[in-house]
Amino acid sequence: xxTINEWKNVTLDSLSGMxxxxxxxxxxxxxxxxxLLLGWITIKILxxxxxxxxxxxxxxxxxxxxxxxxxxxKGDLEVDVIKIILGFVRWFLILVFLxxxxxxxxxxxxxxxxxxxxxxxxxxxxxxxxLMLGFYIxxxxxxxxxxxxxxxEFGGSNLVSxxxxxxxxxxxxxxxxxxxxxxxxxxTNNITLIFGSFLLAFALGVGLGxxxxxxxxxxxFYIRKTYVVGDRIVIGGDEGTIKSIENNSxxxxxxxxxxxxxxxxxxxxxxxxxx
Numbered sequence: 001x002x003t004i005n006e007w008k009n010v011t012l013d014s015l016s017g018m019x020x021x022x023x024x025x026x027x028x029x030x031x032x033x034x035x036l037l038l039g040w041i042t043i044k045i046l047x048x049x050x051x052x053x054x055x056x057x058x059x060x061x062x063x064x065x066x067x068x069x070x071x072x073x074k075g076d077l078e079v080d081v082i083k084i085i086l087g088f089v090r091w092f093l094i095l096v097f098l099x100x101x102x103x104x105x106x107x108x109x110x111x112x113x114x115x116x117x118x119x120x121x122x123x124x125x126x127x128x129x130x131l132m133l134g135f136y137i138x139x140x141x142x143x144x145x146x147x148x149x150x151x152x153e154f155g156g157s158n159l160v161s162x163x164x165x166x167x168x169x170x171x172x173x174x175x176x177x178x179x180x181x182x183x184x185x186x187x188t189n190n191i192t193l194i195f196g197s198f199l200l201a202f203a204l205g206v207g208l209g210x211x212x213x214x215x216x217x218x219x220x221f222y223i224r225k226t227y228v229v230g231d232r233i234v235i236g237g238d239e240g241t242i243k244s245i246e247n248n249s250x251x252x253x254x255x256x257x258x259x260x261x262x263x264x265x266x267x268x269x270x271x272x273x274x275x
Contacts, residue, residue, distance in 0.1 A: 016102070028105050028106070029105070031104045032101040032102075032104045032105050035097060035100050035104060036097060036098075036101055038097075038103075039093065039096075039097030039100075039111075042093070042097075043090060043093045043094065043097075044127035046089070046093065047086055047089065047090060049188060050085070050086060050089060051082065051086060054082050054085060054086075059081055059085070061270055065243050088125065092118070092121065093113050095117065095118055096118070099109075099111045099114050099115055099118075100104040102114065102173040117182050119168055120181075122179055123179060123181060124180055126179055127176040127179040128176070129173060129179065130175055130176040132174060132177055133151040133172065133174040133176075134168060134169050134171070134172020134173060134176070135169060137170075137172070138163065138164070138166075138169045138172070140167065141164050141168060142162065142164060143159040143161070145157070145160055145164055146158070147162040148153040151163070152183060152242065153228075158221055167195075170191060174187060174188060174191070182229070217247050217248075219263040219264060219266075219267050220245060220246065220247045220248065220263050222267075223245055223250065223263060223266060223267070224245055227242055227245065227250075227271075227273070228242070229242050229243065229244060229245065230242060231273060232273070232274040233252070233271050233272060233273050233274060234271070234272040234274060235261065235266065235269055235270075235271045235272075236251070236261075236265075236269055238254050238259065239274065240253050240254035240255075240259070241253050243258065244254040246263075247263075248262065248263050249261060249262055249263060250263060250266050251261075
């Protein structure tokens with residue numbers, strides 16, 4: 001009988017304790033719900049006003065510039081700047097109200113972790129801005145170099161412009177990762193090694209492959225000091241008038257027609273100047 005009474009007392013004490021805890025927790029739960037409801041209404045109002053302000057500021061005009069990049073313009077990805085800004089503001093405010101609700105409920109760990117996330121968000125979005133800036137600068141440099149090469153009628157405009165684009169994007173991406181707090185030491189070392197090897201191979205290839213071209217340009221420089229357009233010369237048994245002197249050839253007009261003579265042949269043969 002005493003055991004039954006003891007169990008009854010323990011049960012009543014436990015239930016009364018739970019009741020007191022629930023009574024103490026109910027105002028906190030109610031307050032947290034009220035804060036979340038007010039936060040939801042506040043977020044709706046602020047997002048509506050912010051959308052109107054961004055529309056009036058014509059921020060959506062940036063969409064054409066960003067989507068006009070080769071990186072996004074050739075794919076199905078469409079960037080909407082206003083949606084990105086509104087999404088960032090929405091989640092920022094949601095996290096703020098969640099912190100307030102967690103503090104009301106005495107959920108210290110949750111509020112602390114969400115607070116850490118809020119402290120990290122500016123670094124993350126600044127890194128994202130740097131990355132977008134890198135793509136924009138890379139596309140601008142790419143288009144400029146391509147137009148420059150095409151205007152001078154140089155070959156390899158696509159190769160050189162794409163090379164500059166990827167170099168700028170890679171370095172800006174590394175900078176963005178550093179801004180985001182990511183350790184890029186290994187990435188930087190590997191990219192430096194690969195980039196240095198590529199530049200060395202490129203320099204050797206260009207140097208070895210273009211030595212004849214450079215030699216012809218130097219020969220043409222000395223040829224122009226000796227001959228001018230309009231001179232009548234005899235070279236290799238052919239007599240004619242110089243019509244043009246290019247970087248790697250000389251055009252000679254004779255009675256039988258026009259001949260294009262390589263510059264190195266002009267330098268290596270005996271030439272008689274008639275007039």
